[in-house]
Amino acid sequence: MPRRFASCRLAFAILALGLAGVPAHAADGDLTAAALGREIFLDPGLSASGQMSCATCHDPAHAHAQSNALPVQAGGALLDVPGFRSVPSLRYLNRAAFSFDKEGTPTAGFNRDGRAASLLEQAARPFVAPHEMALADAAAITAKVEAAPYADRFRALFGEDAFDDADGVFLRVRFALAAFEQSAPELHPFDAKYDAFLAGRVMLAPAELRGLALFNNPRKGNCNGCHASQRGADGSPPLFTDYTYDNLGVPRNMEIPANAEPTYFDLGLCGPDRVDLADRRDLCGAFKVPTLRNVATRQVFFHNGLFKNLRDAIRFYVRRDTHPDEFYPRGEDGALRKFDDLPAELARNVNASEVPYDRRPGQAPRLDDAEIDDLVAFLVTLTDGYDAATDTADPARNLPPSAP
């Protein structure tokens, strides 16, 4: 992708990004890049099928994640080309490019393998990926945007010559999307029951409080170790991820078409898209820690969407090593193939030393069934759109009306 700025106006707008937010309820004539980005995000016209927008997979009513229980979504001109990973929520995204921190821990970046350095870069993929919106190139995108109902806004924001060159149009489209993803309030509402609890406005129920204690207890759930539950040093609300990477050894999901090929493995941080990490075999199989905000609204869990409910996902954490036969298949020789979604020589990469997955067969799991219930009760308090009057939450509650 060309990284040059197509016009001074755009460069200026990029500088201004982050200084100016977008109003919660974008009114007619809202000329911020983020408001335009919202319209682009919702436009199914920007795809080869004419039926697939960003919002098809990142559904605003489902916390900007997938709305179904499929492990992977299908795109392309006929909506029949399967993807490779489950759809992450776009709420509470990190801000930074992938890097190794002071201790050498891989951190941040966009996508489950951190390969995109910025939202601007990330947004290039879906438009042209054969399994997603599948447009041919920047010229195809330009033709669609120029014919879209928001073409005039596009000109008003980026100048009368905004459609002059296709690469510039594609960059402006991605810029608007990035502005939307970074600054739209519906992507960072911080209005879950847990937020109201942290603000001292609502008390958690007993089961929720027990779940919180288990979540933070380093000898029990230890979830807080990666899914940060406390406010930052600057008072910022917790995001329930530290944006690091880990290898959980999630079993292979045979519902993903690509997995029919026995030599295919989704290796996350050392996959073919991470040529920069090709010599880091120790990182094979690691995926980004997702936020647990809105996790109770998901119908599939982990990068390969194997587990279909939250309870089962947590059971996996605590029983993977005490009862591996519940999760992994046996080979023809009858031997259990633990960590069957990694080539055998990479199985040692799986994290087997950190609580709660540090057990051995014969030991008790770190959490029993009643404790898992409490943990689930707590995780439900992380759903956006909490209404204290009914003690219910709905991530669609505070969405702005669809752009005009």
Ligand code: HEC
């Ligand atoms: C066909 C479904 C589909 C469509 C359409 C789609 N996405 Fe995604 N999106 C995904 C999947 C799957 C991933 C995870 C990909 C990976 O990790 O390799 C993802 C990842 C992302 C991420 C990275 C999130 C993170 O946690 O780092 C962003 C940002 C994103 N998409 C934005 C968009 C935008 C903007 C559009 C429209 C231009 C879009 N997506 C269209 C399925 C889709």
Ligand code: HEC
């Ligand atoms: C050492 C780091 C670590 C710890 C500790 C940890 N997790 Fe995770 N968690 C991850 C990573 C990494 C993923 C993503 C794995 C993948 O996609 O394959 C994840 C994913 C999840 C998911 C799936 C979310 C989604 O959007 O698909 C749930 C649910 C979850 N964790 C809950 C918990 C709970 C509950 C605990 C405590 C019992 C916990 N985690 C402890 C690293 C951790």
